[in-house]
Amino acid sequence: MAAPATVSFSLPPLASGWSADKDFKPVGKITSATQRTIEPVGPHFLAHARRARHKRTFSEDDRIQAQERAKNVEEDDYGEISEPEDPSMLMRDAKDWKTQDHYAVLGLSKYRYKATEDQIKKAHRKKVLKHHPDKKAAAGKAEDDSFFKCIQKATEILLDPVKRRQYDSVDEEADVDPPTKKQLQKGNFYKLWGGVFKAEARFSKTHPVPSFGDDKSTRDDVENFYNFWYNFDSWRTFEYLDEDVPDDGESRDQKRHTERKNANARKKRKAEDNARLRKMLDDCSTGDERIKRFRKEANAAKNKKRLDREAAEKAAKEAAEKKKEEESKAKANADAKAKQDREATKKAKEAAKTAVKKNKRVLRGSVKDAHYFSPADPSPADIDSVLGDVDLVISKCEPENIADLASRLQGLKVADEIKGVWRSEVQRLVGDGKLKDGDAMSLSA
Amino acid sequence: MAKTVEPGDRFAIGITFGNSNSSIAHTIDDKAEVIANEDGDRQIPTILSYVDGDEYSGNQAKAFLVRNPTNTVAYFRDYLGQDFKSIDPTHCHASAHPHNTNGTVSFKLKDQPDADEPSTLSVSEVSTRYLRKLVNSASDYLGEKVTSAVITVPTNFSEKQREALIKAANDADLEVLQLVADPIASVLAYDARQESKVEDKMVVVADFGGTRSDVSVVASRGGMHTILATAHDYEFAGTHLDQVLMDHFAKEFIKKYKTDPRENAKSLAKLKAEAEATKRALSLGSNASFSVESLADGCDFASSINRLRYEMIGRKVFEGFSRLVDGVIKKAGLDVLDIDEVILSGGTSHTPKIASNFRNIFPETTTILAPSTTPTAINPSELQARGAALQASLVQEYDAEDIEQSTHPAVTTVQHISNAIGVISTSEDGEDTFVPIIAPETAVPTRRTIHINAAKDGGDVLVRIAEGGTHIKVTQPEPKPKEEKETDSDDSDDSDFDSDEDDEEETREKVWKIGSTLAEAAVRGVKKGGKVEITINVMADLGVTIQMREVGGKGGVRGTLAKP
Numbered sequence A: 001m002a003a004p005a006t007v008s009f010s011l012p013p014l015a016s017g018w019s020a021d022k023d024f025k026p027v028g029k030i031t032s033a034t035q036r037t038i039e040p041v042g043p044h045f046l047a048h049a050r051r052a053r054h055k056r057t058f059s060e061d062d063r064i065q066a067q068e069r070a071k072n073v074e075e076d077d078y079g080e081i082s083e084p085e086d087p088s089m090l091m092r093d094a095k096d097w098k099t100q101d102h103y104a105v106l107g108l109s110k111y112r113y114k115a116t117e118d119q120i121k122k123a124h125r126k127k128v129l130k131h132h133p134d135k136k137a138a139a140g141k142a143e144d145d146s147f148f149k150c151i152q153k154a155t156e157i158l159l160d161p162v163k164r165r166q167y168d169s170v171d172e173e174a175d176v177d178p179p180t181k182k183q184l185q186k187g188n189f190y191k192l193w194g195g196v197f198k199a200e201a202r203f204s205k206t207h208p209v210p211s212f213g214d215d216k217s218t219r220d221d222v223e224n225f226y227n228f229w230y231n232f233d234s235w236r237t238f239e240y241l242d243e244d245v246p247d248d249g250e251s252r253d254q255k256r257h258t259e260r261k262n263a264n265a266r267k268k269r270k271a272e273d274n275a276r277l278r279k280m281l282d283d284c285s286t287g288d289e290r291i292k293r294f295r296k297e298a299n300a301a302k303n304k305k306r307l308d309r310e311a312a313e314k315a316a317k318e319a320a321e322k323k324k325e326e327e328s329k330a331k332a333n334a335d336a337k338a339k340q341d342r343e344a345t346k347k348a349k350e351a352a353k354t355a356v357k358k359n360k361r362v363l364r365g366s367v368k369d370a371h372y373f374s375p376a377d378p379s380p381a382d383i384d385s386v387l388g389d390v391d392l393v394i395s396k397c398e399p400e401n402i403a404d405l406a407s408r409l410q411g412l413k414v415a416d417e418i419k420g421v422w423r424s425e426v427q428r429l430v431g432d433g434k435l436k437d438g439d440a441m442s443l444s445a
Numbered sequence B: 001m002a003k004t005v006e007p008g009d010r011f012a013i014g015i016t017f018g019n020s021n022s023s024i025a026h027t028i029d030d031k032a033e034v035i036a037n038e039d040g041d042r043q044i045p046t047i048l049s050y051v052d053g054d055e056y057s058g059n060q061a062k063a064f065l066v067r068n069p070t071n072t073v074a075y076f077r078d079y080l081g082q083d084f085k086s087i088d089p090t091h092c093h094a095s096a097h098p099h100n101t102n103g104t105v106s107f108k109l110k111d112q113p114d115a116d117e118p119s120t121l122s123v124s125e126v127s128t129r130y131l132r133k134l135v136n137s138a139s140d141y142l143g144e145k146v147t148s149a150v151i152t153v154p155t156n157f158s159e160k161q162r163e164a165l166i167k168a169a170n171d172a173d174l175e176v177l178q179l180v181a182d183p184i185a186s187v188l189a190y191d192a193r194q195e196s197k198v199e200d201k202m203v204v205v206a207d208f209g210g211t212r213s214d215v216s217v218v219a220s221r222g223g224m225h226t227i228l229a230t231a232h233d234y235e236f237a238g239t240h241l242d243q244v245l246m247d248h249f250a251k252e253f254i255k256k257y258k259t260d261p262r263e264n265a266k267s268l269a270k271l272k273a274e275a276e277a278t279k280r281a282l283s284l285g286s287n288a289s290f291s292v293e294s295l296a297d298g299c300d301f302a303s304s305i306n307r308l309r310y311e312m313i314g315r316k317v318f319e320g321f322s323r324l325v326d327g328v329i330k331k332a333g334l335d336v337l338d339i340d341e342v343i344l345s346g347g348t349s350h351t352p353k354i355a356s357n358f359r360n361i362f363p364e365t366t367t368i369l370a371p372s373t374t375p376t377a378i379n380p381s382e383l384q385a386r387g388a389a390l391q392a393s394l395v396q397e398y399d400a401e402d403i404e405q406s407t408h409p410a411v412t413t414v415q416h417i418s419n420a421i422g423v424i425s426t427s428e429d430g431e432d433t434f435v436p437i438i439a440p441e442t443a444v445p446t447r448r449t450i451h452i453n454a455a456k457d458g459g460d461v462l463v464r465i466a467e468g469g470t471h472i473k474v475t476q477p478e479p480k481p482k483e484e485k486e487t488d489s490d491d492s493d494d495s496d497f498d499s500d501e502d503d504e505e506e507t508r509e510k511v512w513k514i515g516s517t518l519a520e521a522a523v524r525g526v527k528k529g530g531k532v533e534i535t536i537n538v539m540a541d542l543g544v545t546i547q548m549r550e551v552g553g554k555g556g557v558r559g560t561l562a563k564p
């Protein structure tokens, strides 16, 4: 080689701790190589040959061995393309090319839209080798070139990508019919419909086309499949079935008329084709157990949700009711207790009242017993003044003071003692600030 | 035994013996030159014609296709060494037809004056006669008797066909030094140019001839060449472009004269001859005339066509060429991004449209070697003969035995590594990149050296040697920010569709992927700004030795990897 190439990349610094015997660490080996044939030409090859031969002589055996080792880049021709020719096909007239099965003519029946351009070319050549009229003539047979023309026509169409699509669009041989009910009864639902859609997929503008799958397909896959197909973007066209447009010789009007007719026919066929696909999808999806299953599962899931919700609602309702009940019960209890309490207080109050009344009577009685603290018969004025002072004291007294006072006066008959009790009571009240000095003089003097 | 000549007695040339045309070339001072025959033609039609016992060849014979088709033999090269049952007689329909003689191919030609019955000449005999003519032309031109030649053949020429060709040449008193593959001869012709460097490159050789198109993908590694894949096509070739023009002008003629010139053999021959001339003229000019005296029914016909129209009516054929090339690249397991060079060879490759289509298919980094895209391109019709002449000058000094041994399959069959071998570079942000040192599909033994920067500050650096492969990274264009549409009416579907169309295309690029590590090594104490030299040697048994040292430094590190 010439001068070493210089590259503008950089090597990384060595990581600390890296070490190897003599600074070299073998890690792997070359993983893959192919035996190929170098072309024995040019000065560099001569140099190689000189090194490789190295005074050795190679034999015929070496040749064979080496040739077997080398990867062959020339494939053996036409091997795979071969099918018997139907005698009635061989009698066809090329004029009827529109109704001809172009794939069968080239021996590619089993490939059809799947045939590669390379296969078509090879198939054509193979047919030419066999059917060229000049070969037949050389073999002393009549120079009949009608089937040869069929071959040429088939090749012209299949090697022209536009024409080939037009033909493939109407190539019913490649169709896989939707399965009948009877076929489906035997099972094989997925295989049968899968084949239908696989064939149908040839018209798809977009790839990859999702496959039909089987009963193990996930719900997403199945939904994806039907979505794809219900929105199928097809390149299928129907020009191939056009009526021939009259040649230049005919009138323009007539030409235009045929063209319009053709355009309408294409449109109609396209619409019919869309409808056909839609119906097929409807039929297929109706029978698709996966959809039923997914629906059921979805329903079950939905039901479960509903039941859960209902149960939750019920529980909540019950809880609420219970709570309400408890609340009302508590309220009733509280009410009853309050009533009781109220009644008790009322009773107590009344008792206190009666007690007060009774005590007041005692209090008033006491002054009466003490003859209103008069040595003689008390004058009405004395009586009034004493009773007035008694009422004044009572009015300043709490019931318990009254009860206390009453209990102290109970049983006392001696006027001084009685007066003594009153006096102390008046003093208490004066002390508490409830009476002023000089108030209730008749009781305290 | 094949005919051999002592090296000292040899006078050797290069020959391309084509189905449509042949060429002869020699070298002067290591430069190849294609020789004109006595008619001044460098592309000599591979045709012989007999008139009153006189033999004509080349363009003179071609002219007789109109007046004397049954005694004119053309397009016979491919029949050499073939059984009658495996030949395609299509292109001989307008000249002498091939016949079946005990399973072999022959022609019936009146090659004797005054003979009533034509002679039956085997295709081998016809080839011998034609080659003799070629060699005589060369000898006359060079002033010395040509004894030997390197002849080019299609890559799918079978062993039987090769033997038949050698025999036909020997019978013409010509020693065949070597048969070389057509595409490799073309590569050699380019390699031999002074300005060309020995490089590792992936080359597509597209040979568009008269009756067939042959495409090869060739890995060129250090001046050695390996064919990775080929395709051969008989459906899209020069003659199909003739047909396009013939149909075009025939229709024009019918419109005017209500008769189809294609239905009469002689009219058809005239139509074909003029169509080919018009086609060639369209390779140079943007307009070409078409005129034939007495084309049919005694009516003269004159018309013209411009290049644009021609390119339109020939579109199917041109697209067929493009698909063929694309297909063979795929067959080789490659992508158009892997192709460094496309060599256009064969007469049809003069057509500018073919090169411009390729210009569109391949990335800008691919050189399209055709006259219309590269001014310095070599005449596509001369490539193979030149390559053959160069090879002839290279081997003529060797004994026949020596040549036979040097080209022996035991010598030519060698291992080719499937993956590249390279070194890992690490950028400052720690990203590893594979830097190839030996390209994939390089034949072993081989040796390559590179110089690579050490780490920025020098010091101890890590050399990690690994295998590498490529893959094509496809980047979708950034979705354009949707132009804020003023609440347009709902049915703006159409405008949406339009904007789809001028969407930018995805970008595709070839990126290296780091494969399995082969070895690690340390080069120590590299000075700041220094470089490291890495040399990788892969032995014939796929064992590897690796040597590393600082450029300009002493010593270095060295290690080996065992063979797999």
Ligand SMILES: Nc1ncnc2c1ncn2[C@@H]1O[C@H](COP(=O)(O)OP(=O)(O)O)[C@@H](O)[C@H]1O
Residues within 6 Å of the ligand: B017, B018, B019, B020, B021, B022, B043, B208, B209, B210, B211, B212, B237, B238, B239, B276, B279, B280, B281, B283, B345, B346, B347, B348, B349, B350, B351, B381
């Ligand atoms: N300048 C040109 N422009 C276009 N086509 C050409 C030109 N020169 C030759 N050809 C065509 O090239 C074909 C012959 O190519 P060639 O490589 O000589 O053929 P082959 O390999 O079949 O012997 C013919 O179809 C011829 O018409």
